[in-house]
Amino acid sequence: MSRQLLQRFLKKHNSDRDIYHDLMQVKVREILLVANLYDAFIIEQEGKFFEQVTGEYFQLNLSSAPRITGVSTPEEALEKLQEKHYDLVIVMMGIDKTTPIQLSRIIKQIYHNLPVFLLLNNNSDISLFEDGNKVINSIDKLFVWNGDSNVFLAMVKYLEDMLNVENDISIGLVRVILLVEDSAKYYSRYLPILYSIVIEQTRQLIEEVNTDELYKLLKMRARPKILLASSYEEAVDVFNRYKDYLLCVISDVKFEKEGLCNDEAGLSLVSYVKSQIPDLPTVLQSSDLENAQKAYELRTTFINKNSETLKQDLRSFINYFLGFGNFVYKDESGRKDIAVAKSMSEFQKHLKTIPENSLIYHAKKNHFSHWLMARGEIQIAKKIKPLKVEDFTSPGSLRDYLIDIVEQCIHDKKRGKVVNFEESAILDDSNIVRLAPGSLGGKGRGLAFINMLINNFDFNELVSDIRITSPRTSIIGAEEFERFIHSNDLYDKIYKETNYEHLKKLFFEGKLSDGLVKKLRSYLSVINKPLAIRSSSLFEDSLMQPFAGIFDTFLLPNNHPDLEVRLEQMMNAIKMVFASIFSPTAQAYFQAVNYKIEEEKMAIAIQEVVGNQYDNYFYPHISGVAQSYNFYPFSYMKPDEGFAVVAVGLGKYVVEGEKTYRFSPVHPQLEMYTPKELFKNSQVHYYAIDLSKKQLNFLEGEDVGLIKLEIDQAEKHGTLKHCASVYDISNERTIPGITQPGPRVLNFANILKYDYIPLAKSIEVILDIVSESMGTPIEMEFAIDLNKNKDGKASFYLLQIKPLIKNVNSADIKIDKIENERLLLYSDNGMGNGIINDLHDVIYIDIESFDNLKTEKMRVEIDELNSMMVKEGRKYILIGPGRWGTRDKFIGIPVAWSQISNAKIIVEVSLEDFPLDASLGSHFFHNVISMNVGYFSVKHNDLIDFINWEKLKEAKLVNQTKYFKHVRFEKPLEVIMDGKKKASLIYFSNESEENNI
Known part of the structure; x- marks a missing residue:
């Protein structure tokens, strides 16, 4: 469907x-x-x-x-x-x-x-x-x-x-430009540049011809042809065939000649060309600057392939000029210029003020429709062209019609698009506003894609009883980041300063560009809701290598009575997000994925926070994360049906892996927990924006604008009405709603079981549509406002999408073929796919010394051990009880990703009194997936899951802390992950026989 x-x-x-x-x-x-x-x-x-x-x-x-x-x-x-x-x-x-x-x-x-x-x-x-x-x-x-x-x-x-x-x-006796280049990378760059120059030149010719349409058509058809050759012989053949019509030859230096790569093939070609046509303009282009002297000796122009002014260099060489095709408003005689429009906005602006005689003059000659058609404004032109001045009662009605249709077109064209900020623009959720030029960044691209889908795709056809939308969003392009680093002389300091707190102060003291500050001031004058200042780096949430939760996000109350204070707070938040690209966490991640930090650039996404005000707090009824692929299905669930986790309050609670409610969007009534388990693991606190905070110290970190509240506060605010149930201890059951006394548990029963709003269906539809659109499994973040609008609909806000990268290698585990005598570990609930056979090291928690009250100390120990492994360049297998990456220290080890960044395999183990709840839905887990880290769950009471603890104890002990043991196997371990079956195993080497896996 x-x-x-x-x-x-x-x-x-x-x-x-x-x-x-x-x-x-x-x-x-x-x-x-x-x-x-x-x-x-x-x-x-x-x-x-x-x-x-x-x-x-x-x-x-x-x-x-x-x-x-x-x-x-x-x-x-x-x-x-x-x-x-x-x-x-x-x-x-x-x-x-x-x-x-x-x-x-x-x-x-x-x-x-x-x-x-x-x-x-x-x-x-x-x-x-x-x-x-x-x-x-x-x-x-x-x-x-x-x-x-x-x-x-x-x-x-x-x-x-x-x-x-x-x-x-x-x-037509057209001319030919010969481009000689064998690299797809470079001719994919050169051809667009050359065609743009040729098109610009042809435009200029057309502007020069105002009367003779036949001559104009011939001039158009005389556009120079661009021919591409990839070898010396091919280039000579093209030259010989069309030498009487050649305008110029643009050639690489190194390419194939006589079937072999020749370092001077371009020099030979230019020599041949010059021998035939001495005055023919030629260009040698190369990334090797030593070839400049050789080009000089051949009396040919040299262009650096890597030049930042490549297009201008080529334009200067070809000597063509740019023609804009402006609309020139004239008086009734057609002789005097009244105004010039270089853009649609200027065209619209002048329409409102030009004299009526000018309006009539252009309308009678169809100038409006001609110019609009030429600019690609096809739909407006089609509506305007059939009309005549006589169709309107007065010049004023004609003017009003033109203004209205242009305004509607401009709005429709911007719908679902990224548009540049203008002070007069209406800020709404129909588009994304760009506050500064440059790349949108990974997250920004995802937000733009969301906006395009929501504003162009009819979700109402599939889910009619809820409003699917996105919050008002603006983006500061990555050029501002580069300008900020350069203008504040931060390049050298970034790599010399090892203390991140000192580096943050340097960023804090920096100045944003005057142009951006002016736009932010204007922006804040019309935006009065709390704002999220979010990172959007080039690689963040990209399809190939998403960086999830690595950089900072700041939530601002945005409610200070003084606009300048709000502006200062926003600018400080932006600067701190810029700085977070150089945090220890980010640097560890860059090292783990083998990226150079200097290649990264940062855009900023600014979003209105979804929610409502309750006393001095601001938060949404529900926040959640959903994934289109469920690595942990049970009962009759299927992996490709996905899953979702939800909680009351801001999404920080969800993405950081705290106690959320997990459900299947396809089977929302299927209970994943017993009432007792639900009571034990139910949400007991949540996050909100603290509206009483008028002064914010951004050096304290990204939580500076937040407050942690107990869940009973939400009940006082009236936000638990449809989200909570009462736990009946004596009968071990839950009763939907909170009208009865008793402990509250958050299972969202009124919504998921009794369809107060179609939340599960909405998630199912959006996951299906977006994952199909992106061609890969995805994760999305969302927020719900249960307050219904005038149409009686609650609002589903889609906040972010990111791809889930799955390993493309294949492996097939057959249960009856497993070599039990070599088995170190088996998991029937593993994530990952492929074979790894170069791991020697295992770091595991000594089960006998494990204490779930000491998990913070364990975090410190694994951080130190991981740092040692990073320095040695060794990947390892990590094994430990409970949930890795949680923020709740009582259900697992509360590590950040950077603290276990060299782990290639992560194993979560349950104990008798320490059940397992996997880290799905968190930034931590997203990074595990995107970096192709194997992720296994081993349940102590499962008949199939298995860990050979004795074999681990026999291995060579390299290091031991109070809670961890680091062992090393002489021969590499072999990890086999069958993504289709979700089965994973680890073999140790059998000394007595050859490995046959």
Whole structure:
């Protein structure tokens, strides 16, 4: 069901762009894009790609923009190919490395002449294809997306130029630019730049021609073609065929010649070109600056491949100028300029003030519709163009109509998009506002994706009795972080200062840019609810390597009567989030995942906090985390049905792994706990924003604006009405509601059992839709406001989404084939997939000395042991009772991720008086998954689960603390994890026989 709805959504989402079709002969008119919805959305770059492409096509009279049909699976792709003809197939490769190649081979077997391009979204994947021994015949051309959506335009134009060059030269005498480059990384960067320069130049030509439409069309068709060659022989062949029409040659220095990689192939090519056409402009581009002298000797221009001004360098070389295509308002005679509009906002602004005679002049000549169509504002132009001045009762009514339709269009275009902040803009939940330029960061991308889905996807069709929305969100792009570091001279201090508290003070004393401060002041003048200042680093919550809970988040009361005080508090929170990228926790994580901290940059997400005010406290009725894959199903639950955990109050309680209520969204009435267990493990406190705090010391940490309250406070506030039940001790049962005396337990019975609101169904639907859209299992954070709006609906706020990365290696454990004599550990409830055979070390808690009242001391000991393992560069297996990563010291070891960062396998063990409750739903657990750490649960009273404690005791003792033992096996242990069966085992080496696993 979700896939059909998503396909319908894709069709609807693209319908506004399917305007121009079937006008030219040799064109790429139909493109089949095979990519999951999340990848397609990110590539679209906050919705600007399609508008940009259609605008450029129309302005240049480039016939019709290609129709892009998006599908998310190979089956859908092959089905679409059977339905009609496509000119190009673009297959995107993300996390899955095998399916795109397999699909390309199938397509080529059936449709031999259909071009298939492969688009990588990660530079690291290039090596899979550019190795000389790895020729994939089913891929016609390889491209890499590095954040510039113009690569799509370049891919289309590259193919069209190859198809049209012979005909266009013979008919229109078009010129040719020859680019010689064999690296997909670089030509994927160069081609978009070159095409943008060519398009800019062609625009300028069109602006110069105002009367002769035929001549304008010929000028448009005279756009220079760009041809790409990857070897010396191919380049010489292109040169010889088109040398009479060449504008210039742009060549790499090192590429293939005579079948071998030649360090001076480019030099040889330029020499040959100069011998044939001495005055032909040529460029040698290289990342090796030593080639600059060689270029000088050949009397050719040299460009540094890694130059930050690459586009400007090329533009200067080609000597083309930019043409904007502004709208110039004129008087009634058409001779005098009244105003100039460079953007839609300026166009709208001048519409309100220009004289009526000017309005009539432009309306009669259809100037408004022409300019709007050229800018890609197709829907407005279509509405305006058929109308005549005579259709309106007065010039005033015409003006009002134009203003209204433009305003509606601007709002619709921004809906579900990331838009730049303007002081006059209306801040609502229909879009995300960008307060500073630069990358949105990982979390920001997820928030933008959420906003796009919510504002464009009809969730009401699946869940009608609740309002699914997201809080008002703004994002400070990552450029502000870079500017902050640079302008406050923090580069050297960051890496010299080893004391994090001192480093925080340096950040605290820094200054944000004047432009951002001005926008924040304006922003706060209209926002009066509490705010969450959240990190959004480049890698955070990304598909490939999410960083969950590593950086700080600050919750601000935002209620001081003085606006300047609120502004100061927000700026301080932003600076502390910037600083958290260099915290010990973050640095340990960077080291664990082998990332360089200098590669990380920080954007900031600002969200209104969901909730209501109760006395001096602010919090939501419910906060929760849900995952689309349940690694711990029981009874008739299925892993892919997911699970959710919820609690009263702010989400901090949930993500930090405290006592929450866990349930299956598909089977919400299925009890996971006995009433006695529920009573023992029920929520007893919660977090709220303390509205009485007027002064905040941000150096104290991210909890500075919060307060911890006992659960009876929530009952006094009236927020437990639908969330709690009464525990009947004598009958060992729970009674929904809190109308009777007795201990309160939070099991959300009125909601989950009696459907006060469709919470479980909402979670099920959103998990299904979002995980299908992103092409991977996901985790989401949400908050619920039970107060119903005028339509009688409570509100479900989707706060954040992040991918759950699962190991793609395969392993198959057959119970009857297990070698029991070599078994160190077996878990029937393990998470992870694959085989690890390079671990020698095990650090485990001595069960005999375990004391659940001393878990904080155990945390200190494992932190020290882990630090030793980090220094030695050794991974290890960690075994201990209870829940790892909890904040509740009485149910497990309250470690932070950085304190066990070198553990490759984590084992949670239950004891007779210490039951096991896995750490699902916390930032800790998310990091375990994203870093492919094996995560096993071993129950002491299970007939199958097993740990060979005697074998551990026999192993060589390397180190011992009061509570831990560190042992080392001479030969490596072998860990086998069967993700499908959830079975995991660890073998020790058998000295007497050869390993046969």
